[in-house]
Amino acid sequence: MHASTDLDAAAKPDNIALAAIRSPLAALALALALLSLLLTVTIPQPIGPMFWDHYLYLDAANRLADGQIPSVDFFAPVGGLGYYLFAALQAAFPSGHPLLLASWCLLIVTGPLIGLIMLDIQKRSRALAYAILLPFLLFSVLPFNTGDFYPYPGSDGFGIYNRQVCQLLYVLAAALIYVSNPRILATVVAGAMIALFFVKITGAVAGVILCLTAFAAGRISLRSAVTSALIFFSVLAAIEFSLGAASAYVADILALLDVNDGSLLPRLFQAASLNAGLLLPAGILCLTLFFANLPAFAASLRAACRRPSVVGINQVLDQNFVWLAAFLVAGILFESQNTGSQAFIFLYPLLLRIVLDFAAKSTSKRLTITVSLLATAAALPPMTVVAQKSARAWIGAVNNVRIESRNLKTMGAVNVRPILALRAEHMRDAYITQRGAFDTLADAGELPSFLLYSDFDFQTAWLTNVDGAVDALRAYEAANGVRFETIFNIDFANPFPWLMDRHAPKRVAIGADPFRAIPPPDAKVRAAVAAVDIALVPTCPPTNVNRTLLALYLPSLEAGHTRITLTPCYDAFVRNGLRPGETAAGS
Template sequence: MHSRTELDVQARPASVTLSFVRSPLFLLAFSLGVLALLLSITIPQPIGPMFWDHYLYLDAANRIRDGQVPSVDFFTPGGALGYYLFTGLQGIFPNGQPLLLASWCLLLVTGPTIALVVFDIQKRSALLAYAILLPFLAFSVLPFNTGDFYPYPGSDGFGIYNRQVCQLLYVLAAALVHVRDRRILVLVVAAAMAALFFVKITGVVAGTVLCLMAFAAGRIALKSAVTAALLFFAVLGVVEFSVGAVSAYIDDILALLAVNDGSLLPRLLQAASLNAGLLIPAGLLTLVLFVTHLPPFARSLRQLGGRPSASALAQVFDQPSFWLAAFVLAGVLFESQNTGSQAFIFLLPLLLKIVADEVTGGAPKRRAITAAILAIAAALPPVTAVLQKSARAWIGAINNVPLESRNLKTMGAVNLRPILALRAERLRELYAAHRPTFDAFADAGELPSFLLYSDFDFQAGWLKNVDDAIDAMRAYEAANSVHFKTILNIDFTNPFPWLMDRRAPHHVAIGADPFRAVPPPNENVRAAVRAVDVALVPTCPVTNVNRMLLSLYLPSLEPGHSRVPLTKCYDAFIRNDLKAAASGS
């Protein structure tokens, strides 16, 4: 017969296990496990607007495995962290669909940090912890932007590092607003800010605004702020002294600023107008909070005037309207530099606290209801946008057809509507047969369509052109007994080295938009271009964008390379040394 003590000891492990299964941390661990299973197989994705943007990760990962260091050895449009995380995750899950790998790789950072946040919150309220965790999981798991850039449903393969910044800002905001354990707060702030720096520099600007607000309001003490800052700079110092990547990254940022010298005001207005559905209720809520909290704010000012101190100053700034205004400012600053993002999702942890404080803080019923309605109106647009876009894309994909390919590896795991697949094939023929027409578009400085790069048929046709070009290069190599070791694609993205297990040239930029992200070639770039074995030029269609890009590299190609037709949609600059070797063999 067992004693009560023995029964209690036996029941305790089962009780602990059951408690963990019911906890938010179990949901997080379970979700990450499911994502790992999904990455172990190749899940085709419906092709979407500007879908080729995520091919940059394939190019960068191939360069990293080849020993190149982002910013040090090649120019990047953003920080290196996402590329390294993608490279590591691709090594673990070689069959993972590249868009999903790129979208989920940041969970290697945000997963542990949100776990620390949830761990601290659930000690006080499991419900609040779930309320913080569930939106984070939705935005992290569903690889979609909050804005629309095309009327047809499809996967958002662009703006991935912008989405990653917003997810990091979400973790940072949740920590600054809700975490009480000083050690966890310092660790999460330092990790989030370091990750923001190495994903996109404008993200760390927005994060700084959030941290300054928290510091001014007394949510993060001076000692904690200094400790977090020291950890942040320690990470930067280690990276700089190891590979020199921080100074090289800053040089890249300065070069980008030189290329993008437009005024900031139009971009701020654009960011505000694109997110007006969210910003209008957020602005009204800020106004309501300021007016209704004016009496305690006035008392705080009087106390500061009569007895100046750090705590009195913190009470002045620790007003819900100030918090919300600072968070909105951070969001507008960040979104002014973006195309594609999960805009303002980091408002949700703050809005949750504002509503909870109003409802439980003894506020008049009418004021609490008004605040709750406005908060919900500000919180819903990003949630509904991502849920609606994911449902449209994935449910609509039931009737899609796979893109047939021979050489595209997991990059070819895409599908699209049958009518668009047929249109892509027809347009490829038209582009090749009527090249003078599209030369005329390029001469006029216009694309054949204002939304050319968003058109699903263009993205599908581009993949088919790449597939054909690989067949043609292999046939050329076999016929001429040569081997192209380094391949340059004079286009926005260069997946050829990864697809063919070759090398990309050093120093040449990835994400090659000559209007926004390609500085004038320096001697290192010119030397690298001169040394490439083959440089590819897409011609279906000829565009003013690719013409401008070619004009940057042509002076380095012409002396030592000869241009030959490769396929109906690609020309190739082949190094003369290789041609001479082929003719002499």
């Protein structure tokens, strides 16, 4: 398991440079450098299901540039760290594609943390360090989920913050299992837990389970645990006292729980069923480990009962099946709240340790082979799925056509299959000319397609509609001598302020899902909506979702705004002072 030859080679002066080049840290630095180079140009991405989810990062970055603070100035269903990291990376690489910026921005945090882990592990075994690093890079570099939500290959522009949580849990698991230096361990645990909290709070819950497992098993000392906790709460306190963001974030999560008041049990079953391909072998492995180690476990339990001690309790709980069971519980809890993720990738460091332990200590060749096969069956699915999906999406994009646009900046660097581009045109024409049919569907509470928001033609047409709406907004401003400073799109995503270098209203939620992610508007939200210069309403097609969303904000718009037809696919509520003739009269 240990590669002592690495240290011997490095000890020779004439091999120091070669050892440094071959080290995992050098590989990590090279990977980060290559990603930086890729972000200096705009690389078109094949459109994918729910592709508009990553446009939220553009909206957030624009709000941050205006001085808005997530949870303090606008409702956010997740933590604000991902938004800040995206904004920082976008400032450094303005030509980078938004999807790649959103997917890779977490490396600002995970890169240094995994680097510390490599620094510790490679002293004992360079091979082991590479075995931890390479899967981490696979999941971090390839922006794809482990689950399928559409039959056609395309980019996974959704569930990005869920992927980020899984990558952080991978780093945390690797540290808890392999890092021996207490200072590095405390630093990585604290850093990972802070990031988990401010990316998605359910990720922090999963992280706590991992940390408690390691602490109970004696893998992390009381001193390291206290140090990590002090760092964690010190950072939270600093953020709270300076911005008030920590308590506001918790308040947003509590409000979100009120909106999503369904039972947890069905979602747990859903998470288990969606990931059954790896959970079944992992569960069988857990049972195998339990029965294989039952005599030793029983003996340590009896000894701990006779003479209770911390060391005795650690020995009882430091069992591979205990670790694996706890990791599985943490993963199922986290995945129960997700749509799109890199589910259970953090099992890999533990599964690797289990295999290495049996290879080194087990006297039963049959048991070693069984454990190795089950661990492989649990570890491989996420890797193979992500690799396959990336290959299908990017190789299949060779024959794709670029979506034509004039106003979409880097957001418009998207391509799609010719047959789907043609379908998008046909469906858009139908939405415009057959409006009554789609109104009938909306009246019945039905979408035009059960998978409408995953349909590539919808996502393609949505971009075309946004592009046309920007032209219409500029034409309206030029014709009437006005300027819309605050633009509100009554839809899931609002890229207009970023596209037009304007402002989004404060207080309004980001990621507008009226059934899952928006609490009822309070007085501050209503006042902010009432003050917007223009509110856009998409109509291609009319849907029950957008109707529900409009119903939340319509009372705030009716008194001070007038509804107009902006384009065949967008209506608009224009603030009365900005309508034709009123600006001159009021000046």
